[in-house]
Amino acid sequence: MRVTFTANGKPVEADDVWEGESLLYVLRERVGLPGSKNACEQGECGSCTVYLDGTPVCSCLVAAGQVQDREVRTVEGLTEESGELGLVQQSFIDAGAVQCGFCTPGLLVQTDALLERSPQPSDTDIREALSGNLCRCTGYEKIMDAVRLASARKCQKAGAAE
């Protein structure tokens, strides 16, 4: 089947999609967006998290056909049009929250979504929001630092804009 949808603001189409293929497979193998990672294919690790119509989902659990005419935003879509890193991306680098980095794309999308709905989350809020994203390298401390840093920068930016 053919699946057409919007990925990071651009229309894309994929041909010859087998009915059992996941959105993750289509993104990675058919439309040239390998940023979302595949680590468990069971929705347990969060490495494949993308926005689907503005809501973070595990793209491994979404059948490709379900995204027909819908909007997908991946980790690649967190980078500014200019090529400049988004605020959450930069905070993860600055805080040392990226080690092997395989969990990073999913964590970035989930953090972005958290700060959209709650710009100043408590530590417990952060832990709750990111509890579906496994990281095996960092021990999460630097990820906590990164989210706190991104939150502070976001609030500062919002304050400056007011």
Place this chain on the structure above:
Amino acid sequence: MSTRTIQGQKNLQDITTGSKDGIGGSPLRPDGTLKVKGEFAYSSDMWHEDMLWGMALRSPHPRANILSVDISEALRTPGVYAVLTHEDIPGTKFYGLEIQDQPALAIDKVRYHGEAIALVAADHPETARRAVKKIKVEYEVLTPITTEEQALNPEVHGYVHEPHEYKSHGSGNICHSQRLVFGQGVTDEVKALADVVVKGEYEVGMQDQAFLGPESGLAVPAEDGGIDLYVATQWLHVDRQQMAPVLGLPEEKVRLTLAGVGGAFGGREDLSMQIHASLLAQRTGKPVKIVYARDESFFGHVHRHPAKMSYEHGATRDGKLVYSDVRLVLDGGAYASASPAVVGNAASLGNGPYNIPNVRMEAIALYTNNPSCGAMRGFGAVQACFGYETQMDRLAAELGMDPVELRQLNAMSEGDRLPTGQQIDSPAPVAELLRRVKDMPLPPPLDLANLDIRELPGALSNTSHGEGIVRGIGYSVGIKNVGFSEGFDDYSTARVRLEVIGGEPVAMVHTAMAEVGQGGITVHAQIARTELGVEQVTIHPANTEVGSAGSTSASRQTYMTGGAVKLAAEAVKQALIEKGRKRYGWTQTDLDLVGGKVVSAAQGSLVSMVDLLGDEAIDLTREHHHRPTEAFDKVTGQGFGHVQYTFCANRAVVDVDVELGLVKVVELTAAQDVGKALNPLSVVGQIQGGCTQALGLAVMEEIIVKDGKVRNASFTDYLIPTILDVPPIPVDVLELPDPNAPYGLRGVGEAPTVSATPSIVAAIRQATGIALNRIPVRPEHITGTL
């Protein structure tokens, strides 16, 4: 695949990074920007025009004879390009890290649940999956050998490997053993000196590395008949060394390039898909990609050895250790992997960082039909640490002493001897590290009136509002060796090039070191900056075009490849200065490279490196070997076996719901001596990550194997700690230089994984009063409902 427009391989290119930070600074990762953009090419992102997908058929039985394999129906499946069995292997059929006992594809029999029997290459992963199911294998199922009792009675239960099957087989089903006797050993005379004796039996479950990036890679057939493999691994050259004979190729025709690695922790030391993808590429003449699904990853790599341990310690009434008597049995599973070296570590480090005048120790690894076990972070030292640290707590209780004080009283320090007889010739601040974790401020006590219940054990499940919660505190300390031991000629190679690019001096670093996330490439850039006085450094992709870097394991890469980069950079520096001497006739002996200039300490700047280099490049390669070690004596275990030691101490604070058996670690503190922190940000990250894997082993991580069958090969059923399970991990870094190591550094990554587990169990024990002699601790152990 036709709509795919990019190739993953495009990112396997030089990464250039600029900074003023040399060693001791914390510059940002050179690969960080690519990683946060989703543009970093992991091995599972490799892509090639016209590529096929490979997949393996794996055994559902832990032990069976293979009577027949029928591939005809699978071969007829549309979209299938090849189906291979061991009969299609062009070269030797066995490989292995230390003992070549593992068939690349099963021959006549299978020895563990998940062993690969046949391979398929197809145009879509689903086609491959369906074709795999069409391969018909007829088995004669045999009763698996799964326990120590069975393995040690081969006359009754049989052999995992028949003695005639390969030459280097140990005796019976014992893969490797190491004995050790120190002082007078354990005699009646020695025992009589002890006022107090504690004995314990301890058990450690099978832990998995559970790296997030699954085993994967792309094999591309080359025009010269060779193979180009893009793969996530820990040691490119040892992969090649094992692959080439099986592929029937000379080593120079097997070229490996490191593709992005999504974590390793020892799980990528052995081969996984390397030979399989290459065989399929050879047969089909097309690029073949293999990406393991998570269940296949659990089957496709070795795990941490489960252990059964018996410890006996004797001490005087004032707390001085008199003797220890230890037996460690490690289940090595079906194939040897790194078991011999793991046994060596367990035996030599299994008494901990303590002065014990008389020691008797035996460590063995068994062959069984359980999953193969080999390298995992901590490598043989982890299991033993749970044993000896539990013993220290029990001994302290028996003597009515403070457990930290007891440890400090017996702690080894510089100049003391290990039970192997080796004298510790660099700082060993064991008592100091314990003091540091003990002195760090405690988290505020549980305040039920003002508590967010999400912070209680059970967290978000709303299982408690504070009733039945008890808090406990536990301590531990551990010892780990750095680098490869027992006489292994451990070395690494680095090539450093200095040239002018865009009007600036730029250093290029080329090694075969596997960057698995630990930050080695960041440190390499820092070393090049420090030695060459430049800001811009280019990191060349790791591949087999340069000499071996050894393995990214044993906490050795900063020491070994970092050391090689230092040597090569120093050589480049000397060559550049020599060039200046020839051109300008300098006679000063105080010359250095600083800020892009050749500088005399007395006279200041002499010339810019750009002017001195001109169009020329200086390009030099150096090897770094650590000082030689020696094999342990087979009978006494004596010998200068390890090159360096590292120590970490921990304090754990836990809340336990004693009614439900749920545990919440509230805080896990670490103090570690790192010799010299080349990159403080990375050092802390490594220690926190290491503590977290230890937390996993303490309270949740175990591969459940029943009758040789793996019951939980998924992230749904094998639990690794989430951000809700992991508490704040304050880290106190001590820097006492090791005079024998580059910059005085000490390996960092493994020590916290060795030491932190027992502190958590000790804290649960303190909270509940339950003995807890097995890890991971499960709710039923706490509630007594087992």
